[in-house]
Each structure stands twice: as structure tokens, then as C-alpha cells.
Amino acid sequence: WDFIPGWTGSTDEIPRAREPLYNVVLREVAADRERAASGTLDGASASKDFGYLPREVTADQVHLALEHDINPFTNQPHTAQYKKILESRKTLPVFAHMAEFYKIFNKHQIIIMVGETGSGKTTQIPQFVAYSDLPHTKHKIVACTQTRRVATTAVAERVADEMDVQLGQQVGYSIRFEDMTEPGTTFLKYMTDGILLREAMHDPDLSRYSTIIVDDAHERTLATDILMGVLKTLARRRPDLKLIIMSATLDALKFQKYFAVSSDALPPLFKVPGRTHPVEVSYTEEPVSDYVKAAIRLVLKIHRKEKPGDILVFLTGEEEIEDACHSIKREVKTLIDHYPGTVGPLECIPLYSWLPPQQQQRIFDPPPTAGSPGGPPGRKVVVSTNIAESSLTIDGIVYVVDPGFSKQKVYNPSTRVESLLVSLISKESAQQRAGRAGRTRPGKCFRLYTENDMSELEEQTEPEILRSNLVSTVLMLVKAGIKDLDKFDYLDEPAPESLSRALEVLNYLAAVDDDGNLTALGSIMAEFPLDPQLSKMLIISPEFKCSNEILTITSMLSVPNVWLRPSNKREEADAAKAMLTVPGGDHLMLLNVYNEYIRNQHDKDWTYNHYLSAPALLQAVSVREQLERTMGRFEVDIVSVQDQIGMSLAIKQALCCGFFMQVAHKVGGKRNYMTVNNQPVVLHPSCRLDTQPEWVIFNEFVVTNRPYIRTVTGGQPGWLLEYARLYFDLKDWPDSETKRALVRVATKMTGRFGARFDKVARIGESGEE
Numbered sequence: 001w002d003f004i005p006g007w008t009g010s011t012d013e014i015p016r017a018r019e020p021l022y023n024v025v026l027r028e029v030a031a032d033r034e035r036a037a038s039g040t041l042d043g044a045s046a047s048k049d050f051g052y053l054p055r056e057v058t059a060d061q062v063h064l065a066l067e068h069d070i071n072p073f074t075n076q077p078h079t080a081q082y083k084k085i086l087e088s089r090k091t092l093p094v095f096a097h098m099a100e101f102y103k104i105f106n107k108h109q110i111i112i113m114v115g116e117t118g119s120g121k122t123t124q125i126p127q128f129v130a131y132s133d134l135p136h137t138k139h140k141i142v143a144c145t146q147t148r149r150v151a152t153t154a155v156a157e158r159v160a161d162e163m164d165v166q167l168g169q170q171v172g173y174s175i176r177f178e179d180m181t182e183p184g185t186t187f188l189k190y191m192t193d194g195i196l197l198r199e200a201m202h203d204p205d206l207s208r209y210s211t212i213i214v215d216d217a218h219e220r221t222l223a224t225d226i227l228m229g230v231l232k233t234l235a236r237r238r239p240d241l242k243l244i245i246m247s248a249t250l251d252a253l254k255f256q257k258y259f260a261v262s263s264d265a266l267p268p269l270f271k272v273p274g275r276t277h278p279v280e281v282s283y284t285e286e287p288v289s290d291y292v293k294a295a296i297r298l299v300l301k302i303h304r305k306e307k308p309g310d311i312l313v314f315l316t317g318e319e320e321i322e323d324a325c326h327s328i329k330r331e332v333k334t335l336i337d338h339y340p341g342t343v344g345p346l347e348c349i350p351l352y353s354w355l356p357p358q359q360q361q362r363i364f365d366p367p368p369t370a371g372s373p374g375g376p377p378g379r380k381v382v383v384s385t386n387i388a389e390s391s392l393t394i395d396g397i398v399y400v401v402d403p404g405f406s407k408q409k410v411y412n413p414s415t416r417v418e419s420l421l422v423s424l425i426s427k428e429s430a431q432q433r434a435g436r437a438g439r440t441r442p443g444k445c446f447r448l449y450t451e452n453d454m455s456e457l458e459e460q461t462e463p464e465i466l467r468s469n470l471v472s473t474v475l476m477l478v479k480a481g482i483k484d485l486d487k488f489d490y491l492d493e494p495a496p497e498s499l500s501r502a503l504e505v506l507n508y509l510a511a512v513d514d515d516g517n518l519t520a521l522g523s524i525m526a527e528f529p530l531d532p533q534l535s536k537m538l539i540i541s542p543e544f545k546c547s548n549e550i551l552t553i554t555s556m557l558s559v560p561n562v563w564l565r566p567s568n569k570r571e572e573a574d575a576a577k578a579m580l581t582v583p584g585g586d587h588l589m590l591l592n593v594y595n596e597y598i599r600n601q602h603d604k605d606w607t608y609n610h611y612l613s614a615p616a617l618l619q620a621v622s623v624r625e626q627l628e629r630t631m632g633r634f635e636v637d638i639v640s641v642q643d644q645i646g647m648s649l650a651i652k653q654a655l656c657c658g659f660f661m662q663v664a665h666k667v668g669g670k671r672n673y674m675t676v677n678n679q680p681v682v683l684h685p686s687c688r689l690d691t692q693p694e695w696v697i698f699n700e701f702v703v704t705n706r707p708y709i710r711t712v713t714g715g716q717p718g719w720l721l722e723y724a725r726l727y728f729d730l731k732d733w734p735d736s737e738t739k740r741a742l743v744r745v746a747t748k749m750t751g752r753f754g755a756r757f758d759k760v761a762r763i764g765e766s767g768e769e
């Protein structure tokens with residue numbers, strides 16, 4: 001950095017010490033100040049050691065560095081692209097407030113920041129911090145958390161471009177099952193909130209990080225909420241750690257109060273005024289019956305009638321979005337064919353969380369140009385889930401179509417069922433969505449609901465912590481040594497029952513003992529980035545000699561849906577699926593698909609011909625490798641049963657060990673089942689279970705037009721009673737048809753528990769094996 005005029009903030013000479021380097025730096029700064037005040041520090045050394053140290057940096061210095069020909073982080077000349085992007089960065093509201101940022105950042109440990117979506121928080125603030133922390137000079141990292149995978153990767157890619165470095169080197173990202181960082185090189189890391197929380201489990205001091213930026217805190221995801229609690233405590237332990245809590249809504253006082261040391265010492269608020277244009281909002285006269293169809297019609301109307309400008313449509317999920325994109329493309333083609341010269345080209349781009357990375361960046365492509373000079377304008381339509389509401393900003397959007405729905409997590413603790421439900425959005429969400437239209441110029445927002453419906457929406461979306469299954473989180477907290485869960489400092493306290501239910505489930509899974517202490521099994525379970533039911537199944541599977549197969553099934557369950565079912569090729573896709581079906585159930589079929597995929601890897605058309613998602617399968621391979629490494633670390637053996645029938649039985653038994661709470665038995669007519677919590681369900685249409693066994697284990701509970709169970713395999717009730725004794729302690733169960741059926745099974749089985757059962761039960765006991 002020496003070559004930057006006025007920059008003498010080299011930290012190379014700072015002695016290495018056992019205590020965190022920043023403490024040393026801070027102490028030296030304080031000592032220098034004292035010496036300067038007492039006159040014992042001469043002018044020359046003052047300018048060398050004092051004034052330009054990390055975190056004493058000013059905006060003027062950073063501007064010099066930014067404009068310099070050499071990239072200070074790589075020592076390479078800046079590229080032309082860098083300079084071009086720099087010019088566009090300068091127009092962002094956050095960029096204009098750099099001086100104010102450094103004034104606050106240099107002085108305070110915790111900052112609450114508020115700025116409209118698109119003002120440059122996510123892309124600029126972490127860079128500002130990097131220029132001040134100089135993390136690369138002392139092997140530290142600046143972290144910025146995101147609430148969504150897609151946003152994490154997209155933003156990291158953008159920032160790598162902005163900083164003129166290669167993604168995965170100085171700037172990287174980390175999401176579950178995908179780490180794009182280079183240890184020792186990466187100093188700016190975008191990561192999902194869940195990943196950082198996981199890291200806190202292993203290193204409660206998060207000692208690698210110099211500054212942690214919690215982004216989109218207003219989204220109040222479960223992981224963000226817990227993370228804020230962890231960081232709040234950590235900040236007291238590590239005075240050198242800086243925290244920035246960023247949010248897009250004005251309700252910053254809640255965060256200020258939460259992070260306040262005392263009621264009269266709120267952390268400072270760094271507020272960047274927005275730069276928005278007016279948005280004309282319109283409602284429908286009558287409620288619409290089919291919002292997807294209505295949205296598609298509206299897109300076509302906007303395309304034909306409105307002035308140039310791109311369109312953003314909010315729908316709820318992958319399938320809905322893919323179908324809508326397909327219809328829009330088809331309709332536009334028809335229009336262009338029928339009325340040539342009157343309708344411009346239209347690019348329709350989907351955006352949802354599991355979108356393959358190579359497709360993500362397409363949302364930032366410029367719109368297609370008009371077919372002929374002076375002809376009707378070309379337009380880009382992005383059809384997105386909530387991601388585009390505040391985590392990702394797409395430039396050029398002038399029209400927003402808002403049907404008023406999003407998929408939200410809903411958890412019913414009494415039935416222990418968590419599902420994603422298409423739910424009404426809140427007023428705050430509706431406002432955010434409308435705001436997307438006014439970023440670059442005046443825009444329009446079309447709400448596909450009535451003004452009266454709007455007035456009845458909730459003010460804010462309820463924080464996830466109040467409507468989630470807390471099992472995974474509680475396991476992580478217990479592993480991190482936080483035992484007093486009700487004393488944890490929550491921003492919004494979850495219902496005590498949710499916490500005790502979560503502990504109860506962990507107890508059933510033998511991850512914690514009756515006193516809430518982590519068992520040996522639970523300790524290993526927490527190491528896997530998986531739902532505890534899956535990790536339990538995986539760890540226990542060597543007992544049934546099928547860990548090799550369970551590892552594959554677990555990997556397949558951890559990636560997005562591998563089955564493609566394009567709306568114009570439904571029959572072909574179903575026929576292809578039928579060819580891969582095996583008797584016994586969907587889990588066994590997933591195993592078969594994976595094995596066939598590996599066997600046919602030389603044939604590059606295989607996935608295409610079988611209507612399978614190649615990126616999803618590729619990811620399954622990578623997930624499998626990662627899980628295999630974790631298994632290796634904890635000496636979980638990888639073994640296979642040799643004969644086919646034995647294998648199928650073993651797999652089903654291992655499934656029972658993890659998923660005994662997700663069991664249903666057959667009632668009445670075709671495909672109708674009743675869960676152990678007495679919830680009537682139907683086998684999902686995608687389910688290939690041919691025989692419809694008396695008892696089934698399911699992976700997922702989904703509610704669309706009715707409650708379904710998805711990914712289902714047959715099981716035997718005897719195994720449930722055998723492997724989940726605690727849960728199936730029938731004497732405490734209220735009378736029900738399920739209970740009577742199980743009692744009959746239990747009576748038949750009395751005395752039949754073999755040696756293996758004792759072994760399985762023992763693994764869960766604390767401290768043993």
C-alpha cells in the first residue's frame with residue numbers, strides 16, 4: 001500500500017502476539033495518542049504510526065486508492081472494466097456517504113445502518129470496511145451475511161468485479177455445500193447467515209473475522225435472529241470486533257435498542273437517504289381468481305401498451321415461475337407472429353433460490369434491443385420469488401406486478417409439521433415490492449388485489465423464529481454450549497413451547513439426554529450441515545450395513561428436485577421417470593437415479609433424455625463427497641449390503657431411525673394416509689409408490705390445494721416401535737386409530753427385541769461408545 005500517496009498505514013511491523021492483533025493495534029494507537037499529547041512523539045513518527053492506522057482511514061484516502069492505477073489488493077494495474085464499474089458505483093447513494101460512514105465506523109464498535117434497497121449497502125459497505133480494516137494484512141476476514149443463497153453468490157460475483165479480483169480469491173462466498181473461498185487469500189466473504197452461525201458453533205469467538213456485517217436484518221430469518229444474539233454477546237468479549245447491522249426498512253430503532261449497551265447509549269444509526277422516483281400504484285377492482293394467469297395477462301398488456309422499461313413479476317415458487325415464463329414466452333411469440341412489427345422482443349428470465357449459477361447472472365443482462373430502429377421496444381421480464389423484494393436489485397425495472405403472495409414457512413408445533421405455504425404478504429412487503437419500480441425513473445406497480453384487501457394485510461411479516469421448527473437451531477445452540485435456551489437474548493422471544501418441543505424432538509432422536517445435555521450422537525449430528533433427522537439416519541446407518549446407500553439418499557434429499565417436468569412435455573417426463581422407478585419407494589428410486597447417473601456419466605445426453613436436472617445431480621455428487629469427508633472425520637463407516645433385498649430392508653430400517661416422526665398409515669381409499677399426529681394426507685402425485693403399503697415414512701409434508709406427503713417409502717411399524725422406543729411410548733398417547741394400530745403391532749412383538757436394538761439405543765446414550 002506504500003505506493004498510494006498519503007498511505008502509510010502499513011501494519012507489517014506490528015508485532016505478532018498471542019492476543020488478537022487488533023487489541024495490540026488498538027493499544028498502540030492509544031499509546032501513540034498519549035505520547036503525542038505529552039509531546040514525546042515527534043512529527044515524523046506520528047505520521048507513520050499514528051493517524052493512518054487501520055480503522056483510522058478517511059474517505060479521502062480511500063478515494064485516492066480507488067482512483068489509483070494499481071489495485072492495492074493485487075498489485076496489478078486496474079482494468080478498464082474496473083474503471084467503468086467505478087463510475088457507476090459513484091452514482092450509488094451509499095457511495096456518496098463514504099466520508100460519513102468512516103467517521104462513524106472509526107469511532108464505534110456497533111453500527112446500525114439503514115438504506116433503501118438498491119442504495120448500495122450490500123455491494124459497497126463491505127468494501128468500505130475492507131479498505132479500513134485492511135484484513136489481508138493480518139489474516140483477517142470481513143464477513144457479510146446474506147439471507148439467501150442466490151443473493152450470496154450473485155453479490156459476491158459482482159463485488160469481485162468491482163474490486164477487480166477473481167471470484168473465490170480475494171473476494172469469495174460460502175453457502176451450504178459450496179465454499180468458494182481461498183484460505184489465506186480471501187479477505188472479503190459473503191456467506192449465508194446459516195453458515196456463519198455454524199462457524200460460531202465451532203469457534204464461538206469467530207476469531208477469523210475483523211468485522212461482521214449482518215445484511216438484510218429486516219428479513220428476520222431464523223439464522224439472522226440467532227446470529228444477532230450470538231454477536232451481541234460476542235461483541236462484549238471481543239472489543240476489536242466490529243458489527244454492522246444493515247436493513248432496508250426504517251424500523252431501525254428496534255435493532256438500536258437491541259444492541260444498546262444501556263438505554264441511553266444506543267449504537268449510532270448510519271442512514272443513507274434513498275433516491276427513489278414516484279411509483280404509481282394501481283389495484284384491481286375485483287379479487288382475481290387465478291393470480292398466475294392474471295399476472296401473465298398483465299405482462300403481455302404492459303409489453304404491448306407501456307413505454308420502455310423492464311418488468312418484475314413476483315410469484316411464489318420454482319414450478320409456478322417456470323410455468324409462467326414458459327407461457328409468457330409462448331404468448332409473446334404468438335403475438336409477434338400475428339402482429340409483426342407491432343410487438344418488440346421480450347426476454348423472460350426466472351429467478352428463484354435453487355437456480356443454477358450460470359443462469360443467475362442473466363437477470364443482470366440488458367434488455368433485448370428493439371427489433372427495428374424506432375420499432376416497439378425490447379423488454380426484459382424477471383419472474384421472481386421474494387428474492388427480488390429486497391435481497392437483489394435489478395436495474396432497469398419500471399413495472400412491478402404484485403399478486404400479493406409469497407411462500408412462507410409455517411410450523412405447527414403440536415403436529416410437528418413445518419411446511420412452506422403460499423401466504424399473503426405484509427403491507428411492508430407490498431411497499432418494498434412497489435419500490436422496485438421506482439429505482440431509475442418513475443414507475444408503475446400493479447397490485448393484483450383490491451385496495452380493500454391491501455388494508456387488511458398484516459403490517460409486517462412475522463419473524464421466522466416465531467413460526468419455524470427450531471430443532472436444528474436448538475441442536476446448534478446446545479452444541480455451542482448455550483444451554484439456557486430461555487435465557488438467550490432473542491430479538492423476539494420464541495414461544496417457550498417451541499423451544500421445549502425442539503428439545504423434546506432432539507431427545508427422541510437421542511441427540512440430547514433427558515436433562516438436555518448433548519449426547520455423543522448429538523455432538524456428531526451437529527457437525528453435519530443437515531436436518532437432524534437426516535444426520536441421525538446417516539450416522540446410524542452403518543448399524544444396518546447400508547451407510548453407502550443412505551449417504552447417497554441423503555445427498556439426493558439435500559439438493560433441489562432432480563426431476564424436470566416441463567409443462568409442454570409432461571407425459572414424456574413421466575414416462576422417463578417410470579423407467580427409473582424401483583419397487584419399494586421414492587427413497588430407493590433416488591438411490592437408483594444417482595447410481596444410474598454415475599453409471600452413465602460418459603453419456604452427456606443421459607440426463608437430458610431422462611428429464612433429469614444435470615446441475616442438481618452434479619451437486620448431489622459434490623454434496624456426497626462433502627458428507628463423506630465429514631463421516632470420515634467422525635469415523636462413521638461406509639458400508640454396503642451386498643444382496644438387493646437385504647439392502648432395501650436395511651435402507652428402510654435406517655430411514656425409520658431418523659424419520660420415525662414422519663410416519664403415516666393407510667386409511668380408507670386410494671392414496672389416503674393418516675400421519676402419526678392424526679393429520680389426514682394424500683400421497684403426492686409425484687410419488688411412485690406402487691404398492692401403497694400399510695405404513696409409510698415420508699420426507700416432506702407439502703400443502704398445495706390439500707395436504708400431501710412427498711418422497712415416500714414403505715416401512716414396518718415394528719421397526720418404529722423398536723428403533724424409536726422413546727417416541728413410541730404408547731401409554732402416553734391419546735387414543736386414536738394410529739395408536740390402536742400400533743398397540744396391536746406392539747402386542748405381537750413383545751419379547752422380540754433383539755440384540756441389535758439394544759446396540760442402536762445405546763449409541764444415543766451420553767458419553768458412551
Ligand code: CDP
Pocket residue numbers: 092115116117118119120121122123124154155157158364390391392393394395
Ligand atoms: O444492498 P442494496 O439493496 O442497498 O444495494 P446493492 O445490492 O448493493 O446494489 C447496488 C447496485 O449494484 C444496484 O444498482 C445493483 O443493480 C447492482 N448490482 C449488480 O449490478 N449486480 C449484482 N450482482 C448485485 C448488484
Ligand code: MG
Pocket residue numbers: 118121122123215216390391392
Ligand atoms: Mg442488499
